[in-house]
Amino acid sequence: MSLPGWQAFRAEHHDKGIEVVTVALDSGGAAAAQQWIAAAQPDHPSLIDEGHITDELFGFVNVPMAVWIDEDGMIVRPAEPASIEQSALRDLEVPEGLPDRMREMLVAVKEIRDDSAAYRAALVDWIENGAQSAYALSPDEVVARSQPRGRAEAEAAACFELGRDAHLAGDVTAAVHWWREAHRLDPSNWTYKRQAWSIASTEPGAPSDLMQGPTDEYEGNWLDDVKAIGGGENYYNEFRP
Amino acid sequence: MLTTTLEIASTDFESTTGWAIKPEGACRGEVCVPLPPEARLEAGKVRLDVVAHRLGAPLVHDEGRGLYAVGPSTLGGRALPSARAPRLELPTIDGARFDLSALHGMKTVLVAWASW
Numbered sequence: 001m002s003l004p005g006w007q008a009f010r011a012e013h014h015d016k017g018i019e020v021v022t023v024a025l026d027s028g029g030a031a032a033a034q035q036w037i038a039a040a041q042p043d044h045p046s047l048i049d050e051g052h053i054t055d056e057l058f059g060f061v062n063v064p065m066a067v068w069i070d071e072d073g074m075i076v077r078p079a080e081p082a083s084i085e086q087s088a089l090r091d092l093e094v095p096e097g098l099p100d101r102m103r104e105m106l107v108a109v110k111e112i113r114d115d116s117a118a119y120r121a122a123l124v125d126w127i128e129n130g131a132q133s134a135y136a137l138s139p140d141e142v143v144a145r146s147q148p149r150g151r152a153e154a155e156a157a158a159c160f161e162l163g164r165d166a167h168l169a170g171d172v173t174a175a176v177h178w179w180r181e182a183h184r185l186d187p188s189n190w191t192y193k194r195q196a197w198s199i200a201s202t203e204p205g206a207p208s209d210l211m212q213g214p215t216d217e218y219e220g221n222w223l224d225d226v227k228a229i230g231g232g233e234n235y236y237n238e239f240r241p
Numbered sequence: 242m243l244t245t246t247l248e249i250a251s252t253d254f255e256s257t258t259g260w261a262i263k264p265e266g267a268c269r270g271e272v273c274v275p276l277p278p279e280a281r282l283e284a285g286k287v288r289l290d291v292v293a294h295r296l297g298a299p300l301v302h303d304e305g306r307g308l309y310a311v312g313p314s315t316l317g318g319r320a321l322p323s324a325r326a327p328r329l330e331l332p333t334i335d336g337a338r339f340d341l342s343a344l345h346g347m348k349t350v351l352v353a354w355a356s357w
Contacts, residue, residue, distance in 0.1 A: 006352060018348045021341070023331065025355045030334055032356045037334050045339050047331040049353075056313040057259050057327045059320025060353040069326045069349040073342065078321055082352055127348060139324035146321035149313060151299060158301040158312035165243055166306065174306060191355070198357035208357045 003040035005085045009120075010044050017071075018127045023047040023054050025063060025191050027164045027199070051164055055191055056157050059147035062190040062236065068126060068136075076126070076136040078146035081236035083116040084123070090114060105211060105223045111232030115239035122241065135241060145240075156186035167199065176200075176217045183220060190235075197221055244309050247289045248282055254289070258313065259327030260296060262287055267296060270323025274316065 003022065010020040021044060024033035029050045037046045054060055058067050059079040066082030067075050087109075094106045126133040137145065147153075163178030179196040186192065197212035197220070213221025226232055242249075242257035251262035260267045266275040280291040289311060293300045296314040303310070316322055329341040341349070 003354065018350065019344050020350055020352065021339075021344070022352045022354055024334075025353055026357070028356070030332075030336075034334065036356055046334040047339055048334060049331055053257060053331075054329070054351075054353060056320075057329060058351070058353075063353050063355045066350050066352040067326075069341075069344075069351065071346050071348060073326050073345055075321065075324045075326050079353075082350075123350065130348075142324040143317065143319055143321050146319045148318065149315055149320045150318060151297075151315055154297075154312035154315045155299040155301060156312070158299050158310035161243055161310045161312075162301060162303050162306075162308060165308065166303075169306075171306070174303070178303070191353075194357050195355070212357070 002083075002085055003036055003042065007040050007042045007044070009084055010042070013124070013127050014043075016127050020044040021047060023049050025049050025052050025055065025060065025195070027052070027167055027195055050168075051161060052157075052191060052195070055160075055189070059149070060191060061147055061188060062194075068123070070131070070136070074139065075142050076131075078137075078142050080145075081113075081115065081239065082119060083114070084120040086114050086116050087112070101211065101223060108223060108226050108232040108235075112235045113233055113238060115236075118239050118241075122239070152185045153189070156182040156189060156192065159185060160192045163196070180218060183218065187220075187225075193218075193220055193225065194222065242311050244289060244311075245307055247309065248286050249289050251285050251287050254287060254292065255328060256330060258296075258298070258311065260292075260314065261328075262292075267292055269314075269327060270325030272316070272322045 006020050026032040027050055030048050033048055064082045065079045067079050068077040070076050089109050094103055122135040126135050159178045160182040163175045166174035182192045194212055197218060198208050200215040200217045201209040201213050226235055255261045260269050266273045274295050276295055280288050290300055293311045297316050298314045299312040301310045331339055333339050
């Protein structure tokens with residue numbers, strides 16, 4: 001995720017009638033997001049979503065994901081993976097001599113699908129052509145393409161919120177209980193998992209642990225869960241025009 | 242949303258779930274779900290368990306901490322019951338309140354990211 005990339009995109013296109021709004025899904029609140037936002041020096045609104053309520057409202061299940069909203073307040077594309085520039089890690093040579101899990105993780109990260117050029121071009125097309133853009137979907141299509149939400153996904157959201165409240169209150173046992181329950185109910189939601197793994201595997205005050213597990217608290221971790229879905233190429237859904 | 246009581250202000254219900262309590266029922270965009278009389282209480286409050294049940298939204302109780310959490314609606318089986326953007330109000334990094342409706346008249350791309 002590149003906040004500087006979105007700031008640059010905004011500077012290039014804002015005068016055509018588009019606003020970028022970023023929302024940080026961070027149970028650590030502004031303190032967790034501050035340094036990244038400060039480095040990007042955004043001119044656009046930078047929101048803080050401690051409770052992951054935008055997960056519920058829009059269907060975000062990983063980051064980065066985005067929705068497009070037109071001038072009348074209608075969503076014209078539901079939550080979908082939203083990179084506008086290629087990850088710097090993609091061309092990284094995996095160094096020799098790394099610990100096995102670190103090497104496997106870098107390999108998996110390099111396998112992550114890169115649709116950034118197509119996504120960026122689609123977004124520019126919509127900015128320039130509005131409702132005439134082939135990428136602006138009908139209301140029925142927007143609803144149909146939004147994330148699945150059955151009983152398990154909805155209950156996972158409630159459990160995640162209970163875990164987040166317990167975490168803020170310093171009740172680690174309750175937080176882990178409810179977050180484990182959220183992971184069990186909705187294993188496809190990476191925001192619930194990555195948030196919890198990161199907290200469990202990161203020392204207070206330290207930068208987020210990129211490995212995100214394994215930890216004693218949770219059964220899953222980034223590398224093993226990515227392997228379980230067949231590898232990095234399945235981490236994000238393919239961009240669908 | 243989280244609450245310690247099952248009797249909550251309808252405005253709080255809307256701001257956290259996206260469902261507005263109107264005379265015709267609980268509404269999001271053009272979708273309105275009629276509510277039974279026992280859902281509505283005095284002073285603009287609603288009975289959370291009744292409204293949640295009508296919306297197919299799970300209600301999870303943390304007995305140890307005395308909290309209820311209501312999950313999102315499962316009506317229609319998708320995250321978006323309507324293509325109309327829900328009301329969204331969140332703090333900015335500067336601590337100000339931001340209301341997404343302030344951008345009415347512009348195109349908006351709402352991008353989720355995280356520090357983790």
